[in-house]
Amino acid sequence: MPHRNAPLTETGRLRPARCVVEDGWTLRRAAERFQVSPTTAQRWADRYRAFGEAGMADRSSRPRTSPRQTPTRTERRIIKVRLLRRWGPARIAHLLRLVPSTVHRVLTRYRLARLTHLDRATGRVIRRYERQRPGELVHVDIKKLGNIPDGGGHKVLGRQAGRKTRSASGYSYLHTAVDDHSRLAYSEIHTDEKKETATAFWTRAQTFFAQAGVTVERVLTDNGACYRSRDWRDVLAAAGIAHKRTRPYRPQTNGKVERFNRTLLEEWAYARPYHSGTERREAFPGWLHTYNHHRGHTALKGQPPASRVPNLTGQYT
Template structure:
């Protein structure tokens, strides 16, 4: 009994679907050409609706709307139409939709927070934001609230992003990220190597590592070195090695984009690029988004290598770097 009831309900559902002149799908009995042939049989040739419906294997209630459309609009009436209703009484008011968009752009709130202020459920806010093409918060520029404009050079070497990332060295035995603040300070103050002289306060001067990074805009090929400083001499020497690396991989560098660091404003850096026939571009002050590809590389570098696991020594972390960069 239950099985027969399910079958009858399924047939009723299919019959209701067949009655609607809707958008063509995989199981639709009539294409646009089939509708036209059916309608011409009824209107032009005078076939009864039942006979035409049997001929094209559809119901009478399906054949009648197509015949009526053909009488009214001709061949143009056989095309698909939107199934959207003429009126939507429960649709979110225009004023509320405008307020949602305004709050999104002004405050950069998510759907849940906007819904708490304006509408009953976050899904309504989400649908409105999607309808008006507003990007996810992660894709929105933090300064302006507008969608981030993505770009990519047409060929490798047209633009190479260069930047420096500063990292604190890890003391032998592990720092505070492994043992906590107190034990980490103890390990930091235990160094007596000449290369790491002790300060007057009793703690060792572990120093910093400077990661000089170069990322090709088109291919995302990256070259990185860990150097002890960020002077103009180190930056210029790094670029010469980076240029050799890119040339070895078949990339001829045309432009280099950097921030406004002192080493990149030096004459040595300018002359190094000019001698190689490379155009130097600098970002606008306080606008790191312009150099976003290498900035995002820096973030990936921190998440997946520098702070990915607890390293016991600085040497251990540096040994893991080349493997990570190759991966």
């Protein structure tokens, strides 16, 4: 395979080389005939004299020496700081008085995992997993979100004016359930996170998944009070659903719904300036439909969650 910037293929290089070496053409004549520079024509002619047809193959573009390469001792210091402190390139560069791009290049050369792929407490690479079928595991979580006062917040009014209306706005609570295999999401906006609200939400979420042909087998939540209540335990037990809770202070265990919350904030909650909380709430169902049916998901090879659910629209019930 020729180099992507090469003006000639290996066969094309052989033709001007033979014209110059065997037929006696001048370099300028060969260059004009084959639409290359005289320097290029001379290079292939010289290689043909020295190596024959084998000299027409591409060579490595790597230099024979790299006098400006980062010294081995410096590379070891970079790697040592990364492993011990788990810092990014900018902080390592400041500590060692280097350029961040140099540190990044060294980390990339030695294929050290990104910090986002590491458990900060242990330094171990986080093992990603995905359940084999829809409903095998559903992640459930509650996201607390500040309300927008009528007339808009600081994004509409500016930071000074927005501060005056912020304190009395209160909060909304987004109750969300995300299927581990398909990333199909069901979410509702409520005014609290009490056990009665969480239990009623799950009843509707379970109905939503059932209508999509998904039988929920297990639910994963954090250790919130509503998820430790008897009401929550009883509603899951009545449906034959196992309940599993994450370890304390380990939100990454419930990572799929945590990632959904981040997407939700970026693409809906803070995607544009809203003039009221009502305006933002009214935009939520449309965004959620887009997420489930049309938005490509990187973990699903660019396909939306609906592509992994057999009966999302209910047409086969």
